[in-house]
Amino acid sequence: MSSFLRSHRASPHGPSQYCTAQLLRGGKGAEDTDETCPSFTKLSFHSAVVGTGLNVKLMLYTRRNPTCAQAINSTVLGNLNVTKKTTFVVHGFRPTGSPPVWIEDLVEGLLSVEDMNVIIVDWNRGATTVIYNHASSKTRKVATVLKEFIDLMLAEGASLDDIYMIGVSLGAHIAGFVGKMYDGQLGRITGEHVFAVTVFICVFSPVIIINSSFITFEIALVWTLYGLDPAGPLYNGKPPEDRLDPRDAQFVDVIHSDTDALGYKEPLGNIDFYPNGGLDQPGCPKTIFGGMQYFKCDHQRSVYLYLSSLRENCAITAYPCDSYRDYRNGKCVNCGISQTEPCPILGYYADNWKDYLREGDPPMIKAFFDTAEEKPFCISIMDPSGSGAEGMGSEPATFQKYHQVSLLARFSQDLDKVEAISLVFSTGSVIGPRYKLRILRMKLRSLGHPERPQLCRYDLVLMENVETVFQPILCPKLQM
The missing domain is CATH 3.40.50.1820 (Alpha/Beta hydrolase fold, catalytic domain)
Structure with missing residues (x-):
């Protein structure tokens, strides 16, 4: 014998404030008990x-x-x-x-x-x-x-x-x-x-x-x-x-x-x-x-x-x-x-x-x-070859002399081995001279796999709006 909970019908004069738990046994009149596949209640x-x-x-x-x-x-x-x-x-x-x-x-x-x-x-x-x-x-x-x-x-x-x-x-x-x-x-x-x-x-x-x-x-x-x-x-x-x-x-x-x-x-x-x-x-x-x-x-x-x-x-x-x-x-x-x-x-x-x-x-x-606009909401930007995807989650950063700056880069696929990295920076200015940016030390660390070796690059000079490609090396064992 099956049983289920059923409530009183709502009053026609307004929203019902009643809740009853009547135990009904079997019964053809019981709601949903004769459904082969019970479905979510649909109301008007x-x-x-x-x-x-x-x-x-x-x-x-x-x-x-x-x-x-x-x-x-x-x-x-x-x-x-x-x-x-x-x-x-x-x-x-x-x-x-x-x-x-x-x-x-x-x-x-x-x-x-x-x-x-x-x-x-x-x-x-x-x-x-x-x-x-x-x-x-x-x-x-x-x-x-x-x-x-x-x-x-x-x-x-x-x-x-x-x-x-x-x-x-x-x-x-x-x-x-x-x-x-x-x-x-x-x-x-x-x-x-x-x-x-x-x-x-x-x-x-x-x-x-x-x-x-x-x-x-x-x-x-x-x-x-x-x-x-x-x-x-x-x-x-x-x-x-x-x-x-x-x-x-x-x-x-x-x-x-x-x-x-x-x-x-x-x-x-x-x-x-x-x-x-x-x-x-x-x-x-x-x-x-x-x-x-x-x-x-x-x-x-x-x-x-x-x-x-x-x-x-x-x-x-x-x-x-x-x-x-x-x-x-x-x-x-x-x-x-x-x-x-x-x-x-x-x-x-x-x-x-x-x-x-x-x-x-x-x-x-x-x-x-951060998310993308559509499902499945993972942020992704395809690279020129179409073989990978990445996302940058940082606001424009201010680079000051001898200051450390952290940036986030997210990837839709796991990147176990990094062969090369390319960087481009811009001041956003359309007039005036081009600037140089000298990076004394760059360190890459996987947040998803923190056990992996960290990668470094030292004494790197970037020209504004010019792509610079380089190969990272393993960071020294000492704490940086």
Whole structure:
């Protein structure tokens, strides 16, 4: 006999504030139980207007059933193998009722990198509402449902060490609440959050500009827009027990991609990643005339960056640093640790830094990196032969006499052996004399493979706007 949770129907007079957990046995009338492959709940915008009660549906994917989900609940584990890692994916606020567009790609990517259980936590009935506060008020109830299921897993022999929760938008705080219920013993939490903007909409003129704010008038209601990034509304300034916190799991990593809007700017995890400084993301509209993408693009970028980390050809390296400016100026090239360890990698493999971070006081760092405009977001510039790719991550540097300057160069492929290097420098001036730049010492060090020998070059003279090619040599053993 199967069972699942079902909520009361929403009141026709407004968003429902009720959440019931009725245990139904079998039954043809039970939602989704007769589906061969249960799918994510699809709701209409009407549901968002009238509101929905809470119903949490769990869908299991494994390498045995990578495209056809299996319905599971707090009494039925299905094909779930408790000896393997289990990854929960928890979505957030859904103001239109539509399924997240990234669900299928994330399931496919996770199963491609590891043989695990992937559980999609579908609480669309509850998250679908035009009133952000109503969805937020249900997060602890969702966490309670997940705890009941995890308790069953533990009773069957699962380990908290093998439980990984990926929370998007409000889902990140749900993951945090679950972690608190287990005193921070969950294996890992990855947070990608959301904010809300309330725009009042009336009837009449199709487009109007008021105080540089773009508003579209269509129907008489209140519309709430959303985007991915650490949650601002209802969570800014909250104590750790009311939001995601580094102590909610053995390892907590967070991606911030829109801190200059209504996102959460402050660190929330053991390591907080700030792509492009956490500000406007490349390729996203810069003005309100970009339509809905202006509101969503920056925030959704965090999910797509995580998806890129599941690709074999795109490992995005991040650099621990106090600020984005310091990172861009090459002041954080030692990764914040000894030169025997590689820099942290964004996304799925970020937990390679777990042991190091747990030794810190406090065990928290911020890490910065730059991305390209399109998927998979690795920066690449093809060389003239088309055989390699590289990226420069530094702002224009100021060269002063007897001063050391650090620059970052990133490559999409591993360069084990460097045969030659070419350099060109420019002052940016179109008039006046050409300058010379004398380099007393140049040192190249691999951040991805710090164990490799460092390469050097000494007493090198560069002419402005003239390419200089040279062969590097091994640096002396002594510390430079």
